[in-house]
Amino acid sequence: MASSLIEKYMRMDKLPHIWCPGCGHGIVMRAVVKAIDELELNREKICIVSGIGCSSRAPGYMNFNTLHTTHGRALAFATGIKHANPELEVIVLTGDGDCTAIGGNHLIHAARRNMGITTVVFNNNIYGMTGGQYSPTTPTGDKGTTAPYGNIDKVFDICSLAQAAGATYTGRATVYHAQLLIRLIKDGIKNKGFSLIDAISVCPTYYGRKNKKGDSVRIMEWLKDNAVNVAAASKLPPEKLAGKFLIGELYNNPQPEYTEEYKKIVESFQRG
Amino acid sequence: MASSLIEKYMRMDKLPHIWCPGCGHGIVMRAVVKAIDELELNREKICIVSGIGCSSRAPGYMNFNTLHTTHGRALAFATGIKHANPELEVIVLTGDGDCTAIGGNHLIHAARRNMGITTVVFNNNIYGMTGGQYSPTTPTGDKGTTAPYGNIDKVFDICSLAQAAGATYTGRATVYHAQLLIRLIKDGIKNKGFSLIDAISVCPTYYGRKNKKGDSVRIMEWLKDNAVNVAAASKLPPEKLAGKFLIGELYNNPQPEYTEEYKKIVESFQRG
Amino acid sequence: MACTEVRLSGSGGQGLLLCGIVLAEAAILDGLNAVQTQSYGPEARGGASKSEVIISDAKIFYPKVRKPDVFLALTQEAYDKYVGNLKESGIIIVDETVNADEAPCREKYSVPILRTAREAVGKAMVANIVALGTINAITGLVSEASLEKAVLNRVPPGTEELNRRALDEGRKICQNLR
Amino acid sequence: MACTEVRLSGSGGQGLLLCGIVLAEAAILDGLNAVQTQSYGPEARGGASKSEVIISDAKIFYPKVRKPDVFLALTQEAYDKYVGNLKESGIIIVDETVNADEAPCREKYSVPILRTAREAVGKAMVANIVALGTINAITGLVSEASLEKAVLNRVPPGTEELNRRALDEGRKICQNLR
Amino acid sequence: MAVKQKGLVIKPDWCKGCGICVAFCPKDVLKMENNKVTIANGDACNGCGLCELRCPDFAIYLEEDEKDE
Amino acid sequence: MAVKQKGLVIKPDWCKGCGICVAFCPKDVLKMENNKVTIANGDACNGCGLCELRCPDFAIYLEEDEKDE
Amino acid sequence: MNDKNVRLMQGNEACVEGAIAAGMRFFAGYPITPSTEIAEGSSEKLPQVGGKFVQMEDEIGSIAAVIGASLTGLKSMTATSGPGMSLKLENIGYAAIAEIPCVIVNVQRGGPSTGLPTSPAQGDIMQARWGTHGDHPTIALYPSSVSEIYQITIEAFNMAEKYRMPVILLMDEVIGHMRERIELPERSALQIIDRKKPSVGPEQYLPYQADADGGVPEMASFGDGYRFHVTGLVHDETGFPSNSSEVTARLINRLMKKIENNLDDILRYEEENTGDADTLLLAYGCTARSAKSAMDAAREEGMKVGLFRPITIWPFPEQKVRELAQRVKRIIVPEMNLGQYILEVQRVAGGSCTVEGVNRADGEIITPEDILDKIKGVF
Amino acid sequence: MNDKNVRLMQGNEACVEGAIAAGMRFFAGYPITPSTEIAEGSSEKLPQVGGKFVQMEDEIGSIAAVIGASLTGLKSMTATSGPGMSLKLENIGYAAIAEIPCVIVNVQRGGPSTGLPTSPAQGDIMQARWGTHGDHPTIALYPSSVSEIYQITIEAFNMAEKYRMPVILLMDEVIGHMRERIELPERSALQIIDRKKPSVGPEQYLPYQADADGGVPEMASFGDGYRFHVTGLVHDETGFPSNSSEVTARLINRLMKKIENNLDDILRYEEENTGDADTLLLAYGCTARSAKSAMDAAREEGMKVGLFRPITIWPFPEQKVRELAQRVKRIIVPEMNLGQYILEVQRVAGGSCTVEGVNRADGEIITPEDILDKIKGVF
Numbered sequence A, B: 001m002a003s004s005l006i007e008k009y010m011r012m013d014k015l016p017h018i019w020c021p022g023c024g025h026g027i028v029m030r031a032v033v034k035a036i037d038e039l040e041l042n043r044e045k046i047c048i049v050s051g052i053g054c055s056s057r058a059p060g061y062m063n064f065n066t067l068h069t070t071h072g073r074a075l076a077f078a079t080g081i082k083h084a085n086p087e088l089e090v091i092v093l094t095g096d097g098d099c100t101a102i103g104g105n106h107l108i109h110a111a112r113r114n115m116g117i118t119t120v121v122f123n124n125n126i127y128g129m130t131g132g133q134y135s136p137t138t139p140t141g142d143k144g145t146t147a148p149y150g151n152i153d154k155v156f157d158i159c160s161l162a163q164a165a166g167a168t169y170t171g172r173a174t175v176y177h178a179q180l181l182i183r184l185i186k187d188g189i190k191n192k193g194f195s196l197i198d199a200i201s202v203c204p205t206y207y208g209r210k211n212k213k214g215d216s217v218r219i220m221e222w223l224k225d226n227a228v229n230v231a232a233a234s235k236l237p238p239e240k241l242a243g244k245f246l247i248g249e250l251y252n253n254p255q256p257e258y259t260e261e262y263k264k265i266v267e268s269f270q271r272g
Numbered sequence C, D: 001m002a003c004t005e006v007r008l009s010g011s012g013g014q015g016l017l018l019c020g021i022v023l024a025e026a027a028i029l030d031g032l033n034a035v036q037t038q039s040y041g042p043e044a045r046g047g048a049s050k051s052e053v054i055i056s057d058a059k060i061f062y063p064k065v066r067k068p069d070v071f072l073a074l075t076q077e078a079y080d081k082y083v084g085n086l087k088e089s090g091i092i093i094v095d096e097t098v099n100a101d102e103a104p105c106r107e108k109y110s111v112p113i114l115r116t117a118r119e120a121v122g123k124a125m126v127a128n129i130v131a132l133g134t135i136n137a138i139t140g141l142v143s144e145a146s147l148e149k150a151v152l153n154r155v156p157p158g159t160e161e162l163n164r165r166a167l168d169e170g171r172k173i174c175q176n177l178r
Numbered sequence E, F: 001m002a003v004k005q006k007g008l009v010i011k012p013d014w015c016k017g018c019g020i021c022v023a024f025c026p027k028d029v030l031k032m033e034n035n036k037v038t039i040a041n042g043d044a045c046n047g048c049g050l051c052e053l054r055c056p057d058f059a060i061y062l063e064e065d066e067k068d069e
Numbered sequence G, H: 001m002n003d004k005n006v007r008l009m010q011g012n013e014a015c016v017e018g019a020i021a022a023g024m025r026f027f028a029g030y031p032i033t034p035s036t037e038i039a040e041g042s043s044e045k046l047p048q049v050g051g052k053f054v055q056m057e058d059e060i061g062s063i064a065a066v067i068g069a070s071l072t073g074l075k076s077m078t079a080t081s082g083p084g085m086s087l088k089l090e091n092i093g094y095a096a097i098a099e100i101p102c103v104i105v106n107v108q109r110g111g112p113s114t115g116l117p118t119s120p121a122q123g124d125i126m127q128a129r130w131g132t133h134g135d136h137p138t139i140a141l142y143p144s145s146v147s148e149i150y151q152i153t154i155e156a157f158n159m160a161e162k163y164r165m166p167v168i169l170l171m172d173e174v175i176g177h178m179r180e181r182i183e184l185p186e187r188s189a190l191q192i193i194d195r196k197k198p199s200v201g202p203e204q205y206l207p208y209q210a211d212a213d214g215g216v217p218e219m220a221s222f223g224d225g226y227r228f229h230v231t232g233l234v235h236d237e238t239g240f241p242s243n244s245s246e247v248t249a250r251l252i253n254r255l256m257k258k259i260e261n262n263l264d265d266i267l268r269y270e271e272e273n274t275g276d277a278d279t280l281l282l283a284y285g286c287t288a289r290s291a292k293s294a295m296d297a298a299r300e301e302g303m304k305v306g307l308f309r310p311i312t313i314w315p316f317p318e319q320k321v322r323e324l325a326q327r328v329k330r331i332i333v334p335e336m337n338l339g340q341y342i343l344e345v346q347r348v349a350g351g352s353c354t355v356e357g358v359n360r361a362d363g364e365i366i367t368p369e370d371i372l373d374k375i376k377g378v379f
């Protein structure tokens, strides 16, 4: 027996999952099913799509229509799914590497088209699956197995990037702030267009170890201490915000969704 | 005989170029050499890189180290060049399709790394070379040969996208505002990190014709009437800005350049 | 006529592609076989361009024109570039502005196609349709009815009358010739 | 000894990969040939894992262990998963916490490797090095000197003393055994 | 073989011993034992559900009242 | 075969007749003839160089004074 | 027109028409010469029949979207040329291992790289078979006229749906771009094959359970009420990943067997004058048209020349070619490449006759004379 | 160690060491199992020798950056596995036509698609030859031990630089990941080849002018003072695009001839016991190790078994295999795929002997017993 939420939505025969002890991905995955549960969505009409990575293993555990694609391409597969059947609620679960490194182009274009897809980035600031190489979100100066002398790249703010590309909903929460995470995923799903939730996860095995940041508990404490809710942030003096990062709903500006616009073209022929 | 600028910097045996009458790309190409000339750069140390497209033919006409790569990949080739020899002034000439459709991922990552590359986008809002398909910058509602019923996609603001990704200098000018264009390219080259100049060009042959926007002269008149300089824009009431677009320097925030940061790692071993 | 090879040439914007398509379509309306091909390449951006048609009552295998029986050139550049390989028994039709003095073949017609379009029809753009009228008047490759039908099939709606006139004027030029 | 196949197994975090590498390196220091391989796969994320070494005075071609001569298991899971295929003449060395009652082979040693690491050396992490000491004391696969040198080659700087002690304690366990 | 107290359920075979629930329980209800979580002080549990919310392995949760059925 | 007047040079074989220079010359110096640009009113030219700046085909330009040499 | 079904049509246009007749309701693509008209035609026609078109950001996204749409129940296609084909290969492998029906059109141009974008070439023959990594089955079809493009596009969809796999349609630039007479069959006369839907309920459904013949699993669509899992990892009958060597062997073998066991159904070819031929021309696509002319000319001169034209070029029509090789003295394989398909012909001929190529990789199509010269032994 | 040059080294590590010894000063890559250690090792070692490492956003960017860096004068390499290899193909074609030296390592894993990411396979043999579109030359090398990886990586760089082309280094997961004894040669004993720099000044320099032998043009670097143009379009000796069929034929033929005319230099192989053999094992990579054991065992039982191990697997050692085929009764080709290299062996054997495969595509390596069974005719 597991909790009724898990029993209801997970593929019980695949659990316990393969993720390492303390891996944040389990917290994010639970947040996704919790959001689905609270929205009372028709599960037959939910399609969960991922790429390749530790995070991208999530769909295999989730009892919906699930698709595990190639590395970086989840959003492009999802675009085909949503366009083919706009009735489906398409949710993409992806990693920081999957979504913003090799998959960066599909991200900005799905956002630009405002495709009706909700993307949840399991952002652990590292390539977990391949063993700890730095990713586009590994903080500058941190180490990875391919950055033995410290990463000199700048990092993406995935939400800003998605917004600049055209996303109509963005938000960020961490695995410490799991309640907020659930709310943002719900709001992201409710937005008809392209939504992106940057879910700050934790990879104790590679990111934590390589950077001597300790175990999950210590990293989560760090997340707790350094995240500032946007609402609070607006009231804080700049010096209080130095070195912190924002969580909460960052952008919400509904605009015409792609498949609804396409439908108008198709209907123009059906009427005619 | 042609003007001394052209004689000096162009491969005279390749001229006249192949672009259509009124194609804006020639104006942009001239602006690039003019900027180089005014900066008095050492031409042996300039490397011009392009992808594939009408715009990407430019390097073939320019008498520097020139590289015509594969569609969308100019910035990735350029990254290798700049990293291999940071002394080179690397300038990427690309199209809206080349840079932001198939090449979108390389754009955001070159920007993120703040690679010392100056990118000039010959942005004619269409795929010229393949005959007029809509591009990520074709205005919503406009037609292309693959958007016979009007484009339903939203458009990229290439400068905002590059800035969100990490570019440290961005600016926009049009072929009507060629003087401004030259200045922005100069300032972009002067910025040590990643610079992007969105050069609004004109494709009378496909974009103009498909959208009944008239010939180059008419399109350039439209550009003149609808561009607002950022400096002026800040003083205008919002209603005056509706439907207009901004030109001028849009962002300028120098930050450590990639190859300079890398050099520090290498030097740490040379000292040791 | 077992198999006739036609090469239509001019400058990029003169609509010779359409010209070839219409001719091929007319042949098909006549119950013949036809294959139409054209040159692509960077020269498609202006400069000389050509469109080729093979018409035959038998099946057509090799699809490219090798030795044209009929050659049209609306510009000097196109003429110079594509006049080669003409069959000795071939027919050359050129706009009056084209110098075809050295033409290698038997029949040669220099006709005011561009001027007719501009002046008699009043639209330079329809020179391709004028040319079709002229070519067919000279060669009789396809039936007049099919040619007209093919033209009307392929031109933009609203321009039917204009094009019908262009075809007519094209035909007429030849009457003066004979 | 023509060719000895060694399989070292335990749970993901126990450092058996290093254990295999050190053993192979020691063999090379002794002038022998050695090949070390390991299991990759999703099980690399925790669960049982193994590292394998073949040591031979001749060249080694086929690189995978098929019938181990020496088998180490630090956990029950690893034991159960990898005990198969053992050579009848093989040697089993298990941590005292592992139940190896049904072991299919001649020689079997149940030794307090994990406890020794924890208590005698004071660092659970060095169980792999303790195990090396034990294995070599039992099998004499490589020279003591080479083994120590290989350990010191491969452990993080600053931990040399700790690891030397671990090796020593591992050796000692066996003295009690014999 | 679930361990229960006050609606709090632990599924030890799924627990990977990361300690997250222990660290962030506001009432210090939980503790680690042999790399598995156990209930140290069940009476103190306030049913806030934070342990469930943050357990990456779904190994600890609050039993729901069977209200809907 | 360049056409010159008042430092203004036209290179007719490169001119593609787009009319940009004509349309945007502030002094109405230029005009189209047979799809090529020509100088209609050379005396009016103020040497602003806008025609050169915007000619996509480098077919019109102002001759530089040979100052540096 | 006299007969309203007779038309002048461009090859690329015929591909769109055939696809729509076959039931295509989804197209994702990225423009590239000389295939662009297929995307353009699809963007125009699909909304008219309630279908969906999308221009993706690149070719990788296009094939990915096509696979996603196919999994959602729509017959799907993409079209490209060499450079785009090279980019699609990873996901074509995905479609092969995950058994997703789709059609990929490659209107070939001169390569490698950007090469000769507007010139004809037949340089992607071997790529169609071996381009993606790993062992995988391949069906590739190669029409040689406009009307055959129409018909073979339909067959491509039929095979894709029937065998649940990607089918590659190789085309020549010259046929894609030329216009030719086509007689469109009545819709009712077309044989259209749809994928087999699950015959069992969601509880019993195993998405990768071979059917009774050991071949093709039944296919549910996302949203149908069957909640199944699809992955590009090696997987068992349930669709979930497995590392077992047994499962792997079973999967890979079944994938290959889908083809090997159905060669009779999959292989399409045409032969002419092979009965008494001592010289056999073996050619595909536009080269076969030149070969046909060359054969006719040679026959007129009394030479015993035959023609074998594979339409299914992959799988290779091994048995048929072996038989022919045993009957003739020599096989001539004209190709607009440096010799690709000829390698298989040589392999299968196994020394029983001479096998010679007529090759051009210079952007020009092989003429009947080129082939005739070879037949006559002139070089 | 006794001899300080004797070491225990991992295959992937040996690749990095060999590359640096060969003069590699640039690496761009994207992590993928089982090749990742090559990127990791390069990121660590390159800055120590003044070289450059960059982790790109994907595999396409990686090969592009490698080509850019090579054009700028640095010896450059990238490493990947099947899925990444499929993505790199378009630009590998670019390197072929634009003649840019570079080394591409493919540490193979089970495919197609994501397949079996951590299992060994030899499924990308044909892809290495035919993966990219269009006709192009290919050199692919295939080491079978850790110390051979070191040495062959150097050879890969040498051939890349000498022939100005991409060279593919195919590796087995099992050899990439295993650790083995290696004796590092003295640096001074290594033969390192650098590209030929222009022998003429910038005014005379034609970047694609064949050298005296009709082969490889001299190569300037960007920034050297030669302002040249490089394109992936078909181009003439000046480097500028051309549509001429004559130029095209000349270019493509020269590219192919660079290899055909230098087979003696390019082909590497090893043979053992082929003198009296009636059964020949033909195997590469880790499979050759099993074949060697199987041969030894068979010889002990008195069977006349020989071994031919191509190290250069492309170009195919055609003449050598033909000779051997004429001498032996049968050739056995063990491969960890469904039969790829065997197709070439069959073609070249042309019926002169039996050619049989021993195949596994299930994630396990072929054992000596698998091969021995085949030798003995047991199945």
Ligand SMILES: Cc1ncc(C[n+]2csc(CCOP(=O)(O)OP(=O)(O)O)c2C)c(N)n1
Residues within 6 Å of the ligand: A052, A053, A054, A055, A056, A070, A071, A094, A095, A096, A097, A098, A099, A122, A124, A126, A127, A128, A129, A130, A135, H030, H031, H032, H033, H059, H083, H084, H087, H114
């Ligand atoms: C085309 C391709 N390139 C590379 C890989 C190897 N690869 C698998 S997962 C991964 C990175 C995963 O990182 P991320 O998306 O952040 O997920 P995480 O494992 O950290 O959750 C990489 C590089 C691959 N499978 N396919």
Ligand SMILES: Cc1ncc(C[n+]2csc(CCOP(=O)(O)OP(=O)(O)O)c2C)c(N)n1
Residues within 6 Å of the ligand: B052, B053, B054, B055, B056, B070, B071, B094, B095, B096, B097, B098, B099, B122, B124, B126, B127, B128, B129, B130, B135, G030, G031, G032, G033, G059, G083, G084, G087, G114
């Ligand atoms: C991989 C690949 N895909 C597609 C193409 C075809 N292609 C060539 S240029 C181009 C678009 C060019 O558009 P843009 O970059 O805006 O340049 P423009 O021609 O408008 O100046 C396309 C799609 C190609 N050459 N390679």
Ligand code: SF4
Residues within 6 Å of the ligand: A018, A019, A020, A022, A023, A024, A025, A054, A055, A124, A128, A129, A202, A203, A204, A205, A206, A207, D045
């Ligand atoms: S490696 Fe990192 S991301 Fe992957 S399962 Fe382990 S902790 Fe999670």
Ligand code: SF4
Residues within 6 Å of the ligand: B018, B019, B020, B022, B023, B024, B025, B054, B055, B124, B128, B129, B202, B203, B204, B205, B206, B207, C045
């Ligand atoms: S097609 Fe458009 S972009 Fe290309 S040359 Fe002509 S006008 Fe310029």
Ligand code: SF4
Residues within 6 Å of the ligand: E008, E024, E025, E026, E027, E028, E029, E030, E044, E045, E046, E047, E048, E049, E050, E051, E052, E062
């Ligand atoms: S429900 Fe709250 S109080 Fe109770 S154990 Fe969990 S976290 Fe602690």
Ligand code: SF4
Residues within 6 Å of the ligand: A022, E014, E015, E016, E017, E018, E019, E020, E021, E022, E036, E037, E054, E055, E056, E057, E058, E059, E060
């Ligand atoms: S959070 Fe979950 S897995 Fe971690 S210790 Fe608590 S119950 Fe165990």
Ligand code: SF4
Residues within 6 Å of the ligand: B022, F014, F015, F016, F017, F018, F019, F020, F021, F022, F036, F037, F054, F055, F056, F057, F058, F059, F060
């Ligand atoms: S702008 Fe240049 S090309 Fe256009 S008309 Fe003037 S001179 Fe001619």
Ligand code: SF4
Residues within 6 Å of the ligand: F008, F024, F025, F026, F027, F028, F029, F030, F044, F045, F046, F047, F048, F049, F050, F051, F052, F062
């Ligand atoms: S220089 Fe100025 S004034 Fe003179 S022609 Fe040119 S645009 Fe007109």
Ligand SMILES: [Mg+2]
Residues within 6 Å of the ligand: A053, A095, A096, A097, A122, A123, A124, A125, A126, A127, A128, A135
């Ligand atoms: Mg990650």
Ligand SMILES: [Mg+2]
Residues within 6 Å of the ligand: B053, B095, B096, B097, B122, B123, B124, B125, B126, B127, B128, B135
């Ligand atoms: Mg454009």
